[in-house]
Amino acid sequence: MAVALKSVLNSRPLLWVLLAVPGILMVRAYLTAPNIWPGDLLHPSGLWSARFIIFALMLTPLSMIFRGRWVQWLIRRRRAFGVAGFFYGLLHLLFYLLDMETVDNVMAEIGALGIWTGWAAFFLLLPLALTSNGASMRALKAGWKRVQRLAYPAAILTLVHWMFIHDNVMAAFLNFAPLAVLELWRAAHLFHVRAARESSIPLTTA
Numbered sequence: 409m410a411v412a413l414k415s416v417l418n419s420r421p422l423l424w425v426l427l428a429v430p431g432i433l434m435v436r437a438y439l440t441a442p443n444i445w446p447g448d449l450l451h452p453s454g455l456w457s458a459r460f461i462i463f464a465l466m467l468t469p470l471s472m473i474f475r476g477r478w479v480q481w482l483i484r485r486r487r488a489f490g491v492a493g494f495f496y497g498l499l500h501l502l503f504y505l506l507d508m509e510t511v512d513n514v515m516a517e518i519g520a521l522g523i524w525t526g527w528a529a530f531f532l533l534l535p536l537a538l539t540s541n542g543a544s545m546r547a548l549k550a551g552w553k554r555v556q557r558l559a560y561p562a563a564i565l566t567l568v569h570w571m572f573i574h575d576n577v578m579a580a581f582l583n584f585a586p587l588a589v590l591e592l593w594r595a596a597h598l599f600h601v602r603a604a605r606e607s608s609i610p611l612t613t614a
Contacts, residue, residue, distance in 0.1 A: 522572030
């Protein structure tokens with residue numbers, strides 16, 4: 409029984425199904441509910457995208473604080489959460505285009521801060537999603553990590569997009585606050601470790 413439960417919990421297909429459930433429900437609502445319009449699904453799709461991106465980025469500092477098996481379990485599935493964030497961003501973009509209806513309508517507002525930051529975040533996430541696989545890791549080698557670091561500017565752009573598109577600074581900051589706190593702790597910890605390492609290096613005399 410325990411072995412079977414462990415097998416279920418470690419099932420990656422099951423994880424993908426669970427990650428896809430909110431998106432499936434949104435698409436189903438759009439296709440079947442007569443009173444649901446694409447604009448009604450912009451906020452929930454964008455919210456899921458932002459939260460998966462935030463969660464994926466939180467896992468590195470969390471793994472530095474906690475050493476439990478649950479953190480390592482999440483770390484091994486970090487790419488799945490990041491890719492889910494991208495696909496919800498793609499769904500968000502699709503609903504946006506359906507809501508805008510024409511290219512002229514899209515271009516008319518693309519210069520607005522709350523709009524172009526969303527586009528920029530999406531295009532930064534695109535190479536991350538395309539390279540989130542073992543083959544890309546082997547091909548890019550050390551360069552793979554540099555590509556994945558694009559997630560940080562993408563997260564900042566997502567924050568700005570959220571703040572200005574919904575005119576709700578507080579909600580945006582509350583959702584990004586856990587990531588900000590963890591990243592500040594991570595920066596302080598790395599600075600302390602580097603300073604301690606440098607102070608332990610013996611001085612040489614000429």
